[in-house]
Amino acid sequence: AQSVTQLDSHVSVSEGTPVLLRCNYSSSYSPSLFWYVQHPNKGLQLLLKYTSAATLVKGINGFEAEFKKSETSFHLTKPSAHMSDAAEYFCVVSDLDTGNQFYFGTGTSLTVIP
Amino acid sequence: GAVVSQHPSWVICKSGTSVKIECRSLDFQATTMFWYRQFPKQSLMLMATSNEGSKATYEQGVEKDKFLINHASLTLSTLTVTSAHPEDSSFYICSARDPGRLVVIDEQFFGPGTRLTVL
Numbered sequence: 001a002q003s004v005t006q007l008d009s010h011v012s013v014s015e016g017t018p019v020l021l022r023c024n025y026s027s028s029y030s031p032s033l034f035w036y037v038q039h040p041n042k043g044l045q046l047l048l049k050y051t052s053a054a055t056l057v058k059g060i061n062g063f064e065a066e067f068k069k070s071e072t073s074f075h076l077t078k079p080s081a082h083m084s085d086a087a088e089y090f091c092v093v094s095d096l097d098t099g100n101q102f103y104f105g106t107g108t109s110l111t112v113i114p
Numbered sequence: 115g116a117v118v119s120q121h122p123s124w125v126i127c128k129s130g131t132s133v134k135i136e137c138r139s140l141d142f143q144a145t146t147m148f149w150y151r152q153f154p155k156q157s158l159m160l161m162a163t164s165n166e167g168s169k170a171t172y173e174q175g176v177e178k179d180k181f182l183i184n185h186a187s188l189t190l191s192t193l194t195v196t197s198a199h200p201e202d203s204s205f206y207i208c209s210a211r212d213p214g215r216l217v218v219i220d221e222q223f224f225g226p227g228t229r230l231t232v233l
Contacts, residue, residue, distance in 0.1 A: 034221070043120075043207060043226035044158075090157065102148070102209075102222060104157045 002027050004093050006105035014113045019078040021108045023065075023091035026072060032100070033074045034092040035065055038107075044090065050074060061085070086112045116212050117141055120225035127198055128233055135193045135228045137208030143188035144210035148222060149181075152205040164191045198232045205229050 007022040025031060033050040048059025055067040065076045074091060091105040117140040127133050137147055145166050150158040162172045162183050170183035180202075182194040191210075195202055206229075209222040 036224070041205075041227070041229065043118075044209075044224040046221070046223075049221060101160065101163075104159075106157045107155075109155075 002031070002093055002095060002101075002103045004091050004103050004105035006089075006091050006108050008108050009106065010109045010111070012111040012113060013081045015083055016080050019076070019081045019085065019110065021076040021089050021091075021110065023074045023076065023105060024072055025074060025091070025093040027093055027095045029095040031093050031095045033065075033067060034094075034102075035059065035063070035074075035076050036090045036092060038088045038090065040087075047076070047089075081110075081112045083112050083114065086110055116223040118144075118208065118210050118223045118225040120206075120208055120228050122228060123226060124229040124231075126231045126233065129199050130197055132194055132196045133198055133230060135195075135206055135208075135230075137191045137193070137210070137225055139189045139210045139212075139223075142210075142212040142214060144191075145188065145213055147185060147191040147208055147210045149183060149191075149193050150207045150209070152207060152227075154205075158207060161193075195230065198230070200232045203230055203232045 003026045005024045035047040036044040038044050047063050048057045050057050050067045058064045063078045089108045093103050094100045119138045121136045147164040149161045151161050152158045160173050161176045162170045164170045164183050164185040166185045166188050172178045185191040205227050207227040209224045
């Protein structure tokens, strides 16, 4: 069965310091993986996606994620946090076994301290 | 490209009334659209998958007679919450797939959401 685990419900970092949001998944097939960001009362915006090509994926706003099959992980990172990065982040997995249905993690709320 | 809109962005209604939420793909034709529900500080839960010209597929536990979905055209899907009650208050989000991009990935494009408050 497909599932996504976001290990931290809340992460707090200082502005200018690195960001690490953790995501582990389970999938019975070759998965597609995504990270979405949601600002308060806004829709979801795609940050990046893993397409079974390069394992290190670069997204928008300086974010990147590395697909590690051996660890079943897809952690999201950013070298230097900005105040505007404060939002809710969702890791999503889908695969062919479930008709490419999206499975969302429970989300990680990122706070950036000035 | 691949923009999805929702209308209204927020709605307040009295208990017992019905509310219709529209989801439109603005610059592509979406054969498949999805409806999600999100409670405060929680993740998105898939309610149903809407396929153009056919009946929607509902997830387990979602009342299809209460949440009516119509996908009558390739650019419009509607969700009608019938006889709404306060427990139906939530953030409803739709998404759509762009068939023109499926050769690359199964990405979904999300609308901005509709906040429903039932008094």
